[in-house]
Amino acid sequence: MASRPRTLYEKIWDAHVVETREDGTALVYIDRHLVHEVTSPQAFEALRLAGRPVRRPELTLAVPDHNLPTTPRLDAGGRPVPIADPESAAQLAALEANAPAFGIRYIPATAREQGIVHVVGPEQGFSLPGTTIVCGDSHTACHGGLGALAFGIGTSEVEHVLATQTLLLQQSKPMEVRVEGDLGPGVSAKDLILHIIGKIGAAGGSGYVIEYRGRVFEAMTVEERLTVCNMSIEAGARAGLIAPDDVTFAYLKGRPMAPQGAEWDAAVAYWRTLHSDEGAVFAKSVVIDAAQVEPSVTWGTSPEDVVPIGGRVPHPEDFADESKRVAARKSLDYMGLTPGTPMTEVPIENVFIGSCTNSRIEDLRAAAAVLKGRRKADNVRWAIVVPGSGLVKAMAEDEGLDKVFIEAGFEWREPGCSACLGMNPDKVPPGERCASTSNRNFVGRQGPGARTHLVSPAMAAAAAVAGRLADVRQLG
Template sequence: MSHQPRTLYEKVWDAHVVERRDDGSCLIYIDRHLVHEVTSPQAFEGLRSNGRRVRRPDLTLAVPDHNLPTTARVDAAGRELPIADRDSAEQLDALRTNVAEFGVPYIDALAAEQGIVHVVGPEQGFTLPGTTVVCGDSHTSAHGALGALAFGIGTSEVEHVLATQTLILSPSKTMEVRVDGTLGFGVSAKDVVLSIIGRIGAAGGTGYVIEFTGEVIRNLSVEGRLTIANMSIEGGARAGMIAPDETTFAYLKGRAMAPAGTDWDRAVEWWRTLPSDAGARYDRTVTLSASDIAPALTWGTSPEDVVAITGVVPEPESFADPSKQAAARKSLDYMGLKPGTRMQDVAVQHVFIGSCTNSRIEDLRAAAQVASGRRVADGVRAMVVPGSGLVKRQAEAEGLDRVFAEAGFEWREPGCSMCLAMNPDKVPPGERCASTSNRNFVGRQGPGARTHLLSPAMAAAAAVSGRLTDVRDLI
């Protein structure tokens, strides 16, 4: 091993090389594989038709999330309720059958531990610093918040990992995104990551693994860090990482699947060696100052279309690139917005608080703080979808469910919900949603749905005022 200073990414990469190949690519060992119902059926089918087995079921964890309705799952007598959508039911059944046949550990839809795969991994301590984590879902980047090298894969790669516990990968370039200073009043992790994507663009991170550094990142909780790493992919980076530190260790200690006893001590000792060495080189560095970051949201149909809540809908002509001008015109047409309109004058009909980006306990606390003692505005439907059964239980123990219910928010069962229009939670055509999710693509929340991405506190502010609102006016 060389004595060159190395980045966090390079250290994790080096620790997982099974074999270096002549062309520079490597066979990389995968420590943790998360599986859900949408991107796995064809992978299990591939194993079956080739007579192959799952190499390491003990390093694999399956949980359903994308398709599950977020309404009650059992009736008053505790019997499981059927899922009305036949295709969804078939996909969920396929997961149950496949995990039983191949012996993969599984958290069932009815278990308290069920939730969105990217909420469950860290919460169970399945995700650990210095591990390689994959899942057939692009928001796997979230797990990088704990210092893991975590990225989304396609179904053929899911099959490859199930069969071999490895992937053939070429090293990525490295990008440091440093956020200096201290966040202002009412500014959250979501505002930070939206501002980063607004700065580097939706393709800015393509080919890179991002490492988020700086005082702002250091001072964030693990929940906040998960929000940031989660959206790395929206800046084009397949993975985003944050160096593990005392905050990370305190979060993980005692979690159900985290190491214990002497294993824990040995693990922490190794984890402490992982942060990037002084003098380690990145291929690119981008710096942001916390003082420039305001509560932010999107105006268009790409996550790079970011503006401060105090701003206005931009003029397409204000962009230098002619193809961006054309894209902005199309976006504004789809979004039903006129250039120059103040963002705070835009009315919403839906509010969604949830998704793998923002459905953890801190997110719900931030939203509840705004909702407390207020009422959801007339003409607005607002829903809160906890990221897991354990988050839901914790929130209920803190009385957050009552705060939301009294304010007129729906309090629902865990799942991906309104993030991606694969289950009954959808935004109707032409209607507008203030959403804590991660993608504002055309049709993402339902055909014709108009999405504004923002933080949980900003979403709650939009719910109670019926329009996009500067949360700083309410807290």
């Protein structure tokens, strides 16, 4: 086996197969499991009913994020503020009770380390290169930015991992997205991944695990790589990953749950073997020219509905296949857009900077750099910044970014998933538009009737200032 050149994905896969069934299904070991309040209660309940323990509690980390309001969590007297919505409160209470009952480390809502699971995992050094990482959340693909095989699972699989620390899986096919050349000034990792999804389509990665290759990714910071891999699921891929390198190791060194001392050295030596071999074969290969990538925005209700900011709302008739024409008409109707309209003439009433895609310190710095000395336009009614974790929030405050946002007319919030998914109080009102740094522009995603335009943090800031979608490079 060692003689055949293997892709990075195949190397990680091979290292985790406990055994293979006759029918080809593999029993795969899971190194790291992240749990949040929404997709876990039924799994814990099933364990309880069957009298099953958690096999390896130290390999699971629990943190609330989806349901939590992003308003202050402690009152003036330092007491926890009760959650107003009884269903959310019950779900959060279930996690708070289930984690200790099963011996799992739990980060409470009031802890500085709390945040979105996909921000917390890398930040704590819980997520590591070469590991298999799962979570009952499709954006688990995010951790592939560290060179891990990370993917989302359903609640039955959450139960399966808790009980057995494994999953029964069919191997996916390796796919390469190779980006050639360099990104232009003002073009971010988010613009690139939106561009890639626009090119390959929302099902373009279906059945595959994508490896992002090329010097663009080598030149990226870990946080930028996390942004790229995060949205692999929007291209339909099971996971996305980038080979770990010195940038990755420097990011992880000294983090609380990363290996230390001699174990650190042994880990790094192993991690250095984690790259696709010369001559490894990818089942599918897509080449992207970095020079063609511009700041990207979405116009429709699928993340594949991407145009450059200099582009226009497309005509449904321009699409080759009938099902896409039908979908485009439906999308434009929902979005309230007229074909042919320049994207820079689309007015914006809401701006959301946050989510597991874009809520890390570099994202906040990028947005703050645009907003410094500027203010949101009057027609922007609601603009919020939601840091990805309490540690990101503290770092931003140390740098004075909170003041930049507040002076620009933004609200500065507590960490959580917030307006990415419309299940906590942060929602976009029906019929209104939002320039959002999140990952999904689905119908009703940010609230019933909400109209989402996916953008990068700098582009969200530019939209806030202009009061419409805008090219951050032309803001001056």
